[in-house]
Amino acid sequence: MPVAAPTAEELALLQDEAVRFTRELIRIDTTNFGGNDPATWGRGETEAAQYVVARLQEVGLSPQVIESAPGRPSVLARIPGADRERGGLILHGHLDVVPARAEDWSVDPFGAEIIDGMIHGRGAVDMKDMVGMILALARHLARTGQVPPRDLLFGFFADEENGSVWGAQWIVEHHPEVFDGFTEAISEVGGYSITLPEKDTGEDVRAYLVQTAEKGLAWGRLRATGRAGHGSVPNDENAIVRLARAITAIDEHDFPTEYIASVRALFDGITEITGQGWDEEDIASFLPLAGGARHFVAGTLRDSANLTMLDGGYKVNVIPQTAEAGFDCRFLPGHQDALLALLDELSGEQVEVIVDHLGVSVDSPREGALVDAMTGAIEAEDPGARVLPYCLSAGTDNKPLSSLGISGYGFAPLQLPADLDFAPLFHGVDERVPVEAVRFGARVLLRLVGSC
Numbered sequence: 001m002p003v004a005a006p007t008a009e010e011l012a013l014l015q016d017e018a019v020r021f022t023r024e025l026i027r028i029d030t031t032n033f034g035g036n037d038p039a040t041w042g043r044g045e046t047e048a049a050q051y052v053v054a055r056l057q058e059v060g061l062s063p064q065v066i067e068s069a070p071g072r073p074s075v076l077a078r079i080p081g082a083d084r085e086r087g088g089l090i091l092h093g094h095l096d097v098v099p100a101r102a103e104d105w106s107v108d109p110f111g112a113e114i115i116d117g118m119i120h121g122r123g124a125v126d127m128k129d130m131v132g133m134i135l136a137l138a139r140h141l142a143r144t145g146q147v148p149p150r151d152l153l154f155g156f157f158a159d160e161e162n163g164s165v166w167g168a169q170w171i172v173e174h175h176p177e178v179f180d181g182f183t184e185a186i187s188e189v190g191g192y193s194i195t196l197p198e199k200d201t202g203e204d205v206r207a208y209l210v211q212t213a214e215k216g217l218a219w220g221r222l223r224a225t226g227r228a229g230h231g232s233v234p235n236d237e238n239a240i241v242r243l244a245r246a247i248t249a250i251d252e253h254d255f256p257t258e259y260i261a262s263v264r265a266l267f268d269g270i271t272e273i274t275g276q277g278w279d280e281e282d283i284a285s286f287l288p289l290a291g292g293a294r295h296f297v298a299g300t301l302r303d304s305a306n307l308t309m310l311d312g313g314y315k316v317n318v319i320p321q322t323a324e325a326g327f328d329c330r331f332l333p334g335h336q337d338a339l340l341a342l343l344d345e346l347s348g349e350q351v352e353v354i355v356d357h358l359g360v361s362v363d364s365p366r367e368g369a370l371v372d373a374m375t376g377a378i379e380a381e382d383p384g385a386r387v388l389p390y391c392l393s394a395g396t397d398n399k400p401l402s403s404l405g406i407s408g409y410g411f412a413p414l415q416l417p418a419d420l421d422f423a424p425l426f427h428g429v430d431e432r433v434p435v436e437a438v439r440f441g442a443r444v445l446l447r448l449v450g451s452c
Ligand SMILES: [Zn+2]
Pocket: 094, 126, 127, 160, 188
């Protein structure tokens, strides 16, 4: 049973609410500094969750709040579908944002001002825009009594910007039953448009990038152990030196370029539209075609290992027993075991590799009914547009959900101006999103849930 087409008033309200919720949520500062200490971690997530709960209750929904720890709530709301036997669809977003240094911004990062048709503020694209859209969508369905073809679960998670530890990851580990019967999910960092020159006419064509894959991540430490001693005495088991050797070996490692299937599919799709072929040996000249997505795409051509922190010694005349360095590794789908083994090998026997946080990679089917429905919804709202798959260099809450067998996609639809450099807005200064793009996204998502 498809969802009926909305009346003009219903559609106007859906779009207005998506914009209103995006702005009101930006004004709730939900900065996530990492960790779980109330001294460094703001209380904003609770206020944002209460805001979401109130908006859902206003239309008669009964949201469930799951608190992983005091002040770390996530909100879930269900709308039953016509066919309860089918696997359900999760629409989810995170309520937290990364820090914003107000002095770097040209506007108040938590003001949600609209300037030149753009909503400015931390979270405008990551990802209070999508949260606003799905919240407005849930309300539309509840208000109108429309029954979608299959069960929908709306999720508003805590702590995504800290690796989902106290949000989706915690719920997956402690309350997996809330996802019972759900097989697919959509969330952030996909569904936005890039603009390409059409090969025959040279005219602009929008291509919407559906994120079908994500790199995995391993955050951890190298711990070198040696023999402590007096700074005047020769020591050939110095932990700092051992650590330095490991750091150098990792940094000097040349990770080979590898074009995985989702990356190839994107490049082939761009070639089909533009007529411009891509060359494995000279990808740098092709990447600019990926427009606002090119920075993300550039991060999906090989694995990476960056050393990010350093901690060793406590007195200048004491050789310490141990020394540590933090690392941030990102691996392509299927490369997890090989990358961790390589890290061990490069570090050497006297340096232990400790993985503190592992986020699995995601590689969802690039074809199927849901991808067809996403494509159809985009084409209906932007006739002549194309839809292409791509791999994201970063991670989303689809990682923990994937461990339950849920196929996750990045599909927060935004129709973007051709000249908007999109990827750098994520965690960037003067983060902003076009008002019209949020309205567009709300319409696309309504079509999607009615047709999949
Ligand atoms: Zn995000």
